[in-house]
Amino acid sequence: MTVRVPAKVNVQLAVGGARPDGFHDLANVFLAVGLYDEVTVRPAASLTITCTGPDAEQVPLDRTNLAARAAELLAARHGIAPDVHIHIAKDIPVAGGMAGGSADGAGALLACDTLWGLGSSREELLSICAELGSDVPFSLVGGAALGTGRGERLTELEVGGSFHWVFAVADGGLSTPAVYGEFDRLNEGVSVPDPVASPALLDALCTGDVLALADAVSNDLQPAALSLRPSLADTLAVGAGAGALASLVSGSGPTTAFLVKDEDAAEGVATALRASGTCRAARVAGAPATGARVVAV
Numbered sequence: 001m002t003v004r005v006p007a008k009v010n011v012q013l014a015v016g017g018a019r020p021d022g023f024h025d026l027a028n029v030f031l032a033v034g035l036y037d038e039v040t041v042r043p044a045a046s047l048t049i050t051c052t053g054p055d056a057e058q059v060p061l062d063r064t065n066l067a068a069r070a071a072e073l074l075a076a077r078h079g080i081a082p083d084v085h086i087h088i089a090k091d092i093p094v095a096g097g098m099a100g101g102s103a104d105g106a107g108a109l110l111a112c113d114t115l116w117g118l119g120s121s122r123e124e125l126l127s128i129c130a131e132l133g134s135d136v137p138f139s140l141v142g143g144a145a146l147g148t149g150r151g152e153r154l155t156e157l158e159v160g161g162s163f164h165w166v167f168a169v170a171d172g173g174l175s176t177p178a179v180y181g182e183f184d185r186l187n188e189g190v191s192v193p194d195p196v197a198s199p200a201l202l203d204a205l206c207t208g209d210v211l212a213l214a215d216a217v218s219n220d221l222q223p224a225a226l227s228l229r230p231s232l233a234d235t236l237a238v239g240a241g242a243g244a245l246a247s248l249v250s251g252s253g254p255t256t257a258f259l260v261k262d263e264d265a266a267e268g269v270a271t272a273l274r275a276s277g278t279c280r281a282a283r284v285a286g287a288p289a290t291g292a293r294v295v296a297v
């Protein structure tokens, strides 16, 4: 049973002050992009995981892997043993701010639910996703959605066209809690406003207007990611100089995202990024992408 799950970019990430539970309230506009992990599950004597792909050695193969946790949570809810082998074919950068681990969690959940014939409702699956992590519900749903609360409460959004993106993959990852911690440090003594979704941005998604979307994108975690990884400013400058309509850090980074007009512009920006030596790789991807779905039985 194989499930394909997309990466995400946050076209708006408005971050409120730290909550008593350590999380931050968000207005998080997710857009699924066409870079995918594939999660395959098959019956086995016990729960085991393997992973292949360019970043595979950075992926934990124990029970802390979000795919393993998804299988365990689903099995526990149904009083069965999580005896599956999970294989992750990983193409989403690890610790890159593109929700790669979340994609694997959502993928394993859907794959196990299908393999075990449980037929869980969308609501049941989404509630397990929210338990796994703030980004996991969106990995299941895909397309575009506004996430509120800590990002797990989703309202699906209409997208009136397709968008072209280039992603610059950085050397090494950034820890999501460390980036939120740096956000708190940079905002110490400042009254952080409640996060609100931008009407102009939602409108640009709805109409498929790339220029309006480029004007409206924003990421409140970008200053924190740049503070922890100042070299990302060079990558952003290369993409902007090569004609990207918008250049921003993807979520908590360190992947940087470049919105471009069309496929030709994407190739131009990707070539400039590769030649610049400011990133490890440049990947072209379209959006919106569909959420987790079974691709092979």
Ligand SMILES: C[C@](O)(CO)[C@H](O)COP(=O)(O)OP(=O)(O)OC[C@H]1O[C@@H](n2ccc(N)nc2=O)[C@H](O)[C@@H]1O
Pocket: 010, 013, 022, 023, 024, 025, 026, 028, 097, 099, 102, 132, 133, 134, 135, 136, 149, 150, 151, 176, 177, 180, 251, 252
């Ligand atoms: C940066 C984003 O990727 C944007 O979509 C997400 O907000 C992060 O989502 P995630 O990786 O699924 O994060 P979780 O696994 O839920 O939380 C990891 C850690 O990130 C911080 N965190 C996460 C989400 C949130 N709304 N506020 C936070 O402060 C907390 O320190 C938390 O302990």
Ligand SMILES: Nc1ncnc2c1ncn2[C@@H]1O[C@H](COP(=O)(O)OP(=O)(O)OP(=O)(O)O)[C@@H](O)[C@H]1O
Pocket: 058, 059, 060, 064, 065, 066, 067, 088, 093, 094, 095, 096, 097, 098, 099, 100, 101, 102, 104, 105, 135, 173, 174, 176, 251, 252, 253
């Ligand atoms: N299946 C998985 N794939 C990758 N990392 C995982 C997985 N399960 C757990 N992890 C752990 O989670 C950490 C963050 O990895 P991940 O690729 O999800 O980061 P991210 O894309 O920055 O996340 P997000 O954008 O949701 O904040 C890794 O360093 C790793 O220790």
